[in-house]
Amino acid sequence: MQIAVPKEIKNHEYRVSLTPTGARELVSHGHVVTLQAGAGEGAGFADATFEAAGARLETDVARLWDDAELILKVKEPQAEEVARLNAGQTLFTYLHLAAEESLTRALMESGATCIAYETVTDRQGGLPLLAPMSTVAGRMAIQAGAHSLEKAQGGSGVLLPGVPGVAPARVAVIGGGVVGENAARMALGLGAEVRVLDTSIPRLETLDDRYQGRMKTVFSTADAIDEAVRECDLIVGAVLIPGAAAPKLITREMLAEMKPGSVLVDVAIDQGGCFETSRATTHTDPSYIVDGIVHYCVANMPGAVARTSTQALTNATLPFVIALADKGWQQALADDTHFAAGLNVHAGQVTYQAVAEAFGLEYVAPDKLLD
Numbered sequence: 001m002q003i004a005v006p007k008e009i010k011n012h013e014y015r016v017s018l019t020p021t022g023a024r025e026l027v028s029h030g031h032v033v034t035l036q037a038g039a040g041e042g043a044g045f046a047d048a049t050f051e052a053a054g055a056r057l058e059t060d061v062a063r064l065w066d067d068a069e070l071i072l073k074v075k076e077p078q079a080e081e082v083a084r085l086n087a088g089q090t091l092f093t094y095l096h097l098a099a100e101e102s103l104t105r106a107l108m109e110s111g112a113t114c115i116a117y118e119t120v121t122d123r124q125g126g127l128p129l130l131a132p133m134s135t136v137a138g139r140m141a142i143q144a145g146a147h148s149l150e151k152a153q154g155g156s157g158v159l160l161p162g163v164p165g166v167a168p169a170r171v172a173v174i175g176g177g178v179v180g181e182n183a184a185r186m187a188l189g190l191g192a193e194v195r196v197l198d199t200s201i202p203r204l205e206t207l208d209d210r211y212q213g214r215m216k217t218v219f220s221t222a223d224a225i226d227e228a229v230r231e232c233d234l235i236v237g238a239v240l241i242p243g244a245a246a247p248k249l250i251t252r253e254m255l256a257e258m259k260p261g262s263v264l265v266d267v268a269i270d271q272g273g274c275f276e277t278s279r280a281t282t283h284t285d286p287s288y289i290v291d292g293i294v295h296y297c298v299a300n301m302p303g304a305v306a307r308t309s310t311q312a313l314t315n316a317t318l319p320f321v322i323a324l325a326d327k328g329w330q331q332a333l334a335d336d337t338h339f340a341a342g343l344n345v346h347a348g349q350v351t352y353q354a355v356a357e358a359f360g361l362e363y364v365a366p367d368k369l370l371d
């Protein structure tokens with residue numbers, strides 16, 4: 001199969017969708033891997049390393065897209081990328097469509113088959129292609145939050161661990177999944193006082209057991225969120241209802257209850273964000289202030305640590321990419337219902353229920369296309 005690896009064009013996105021190690025595996029399966037020249041540089045992978053792995057280099061972007069049967073990307077396609085996509089091609093990348101009606105409609109119009117990393121599932125009920133980047137983003141959320149608390153960023157001037165004789169900061173993490181656990185773990189490591197809110201009791205049990213009570217576990221209710229808003233210096237938004245737009249858990253009105261200069265880090269921004277006042281930002285200008293509260297809402301946080309993220313992403317995606325390339329999308333998805341959960345759009349139809357519901361579009365179940 002002809003596989004294309006374009007250079008990412010989203011603001012400060014330095015990841016690439018395949019490492020040279022991944023390219024070597026695909027080439028050994030008899031596939032042709034074509035990399036846009038320079039696509040790996042941001043992640044520290046020179047063109048020559050890809051060539052040594054058996055990949056071809058292409059400088060003509062139009063030709064790269066035109067010749068491809070399978071296009072591997074990291075971030076959702078930007079407008080100029082959607083325009084290059086054609087019927088019959090398969091796109092495998094993060095899509096986050098429930099937060100993006102215009103992208104959903106544009107992908108439908110392209111006629112292509114679009115498989116989202118973030119909705120592929122596993123037998124344990126997890127999201128194996130979201131998890132590696134959630135791990136990265138969760139860990140970064142506390143770095144970003146600590147920085148945002150500094151006065152120069154508009155923050156309250158609180159140091160997360162405090163110092164002897166001065167209390168540490170209070171951190172609340174709403175959503176105790178992969179992002180949430182990693183954020184809470186980093187905050188604990190820095191000496192903050194940490195609570196995690198989740199609606200899943202089994203998840204809170206796991207965290208309580210794993211961290212032996214060192215982080216407070218809280219059942220997520222409106223009361224518990226009100227309390228966190230009043231008490232905490234830093235709140236990380238890390239909720240997810242797979243494939244759906246994030247619920248708005250902190251309203252603009254509630255910001256008045258927060259201490260001035262407190263910080264909201266909305267990691268769930270790629271699914272629309274879980275705070276009413278969140279809007280997606282970029283690494284160029286990552287935070288802004290509403291009613292005295294600093295908001296950090298970067299939708300591609302892992303792009304800033306592209307080396308680590310690229311390796312972690314390829315480790316997770318490679319078995320799925322090999323299945324797509326070896327068998328074609330229809331057979332690969334028919335053989336694995338968890339992989340089939342990744343299909344979001346095919347030939348003009350929406351094949352992911354939460355996305356169809358978000359925009360009042362007709363839903364076509366993937367299994368109807370796979371018989």
Ligand SMILES: NC(=O)C1=CN([C@@H]2O[C@H](COP(=O)(O)OP(=O)(O)OC[C@H]3O[C@@H](n4cnc5c(N)ncnc54)[C@H](O)[C@@H]3O)[C@@H](O)[C@H]2O)C=CC1
Binds near residue numbers: 133175197240249298
């Ligand atoms: N901004 C960025 O760069 C990145 C964003 N993300 C996003 O972070 C979000 C979280 O991802 P994961 O941790 O992997 O998901 P996950 O599925 O592992 O965890 C989500 C958790 O939220 C909980 N939850 C749902 N509704 C809740 C509520 N009302 N209150 C409290 N908890 C609630 C669930 O029970 C679950 O434990 C996703 O939107 C994901 O796309 C992930 C990676 C990078």
Ligand SMILES: CC(=O)C(=O)O
Binds near residue numbers: 075118133299300301
């Ligand atoms: C998950 C996601 O949106 C990212 O890694 O950028």
Ligand SMILES: [Mg+2]
Binds near residue numbers: 082083084085086110
């Ligand atoms: Mg086209």
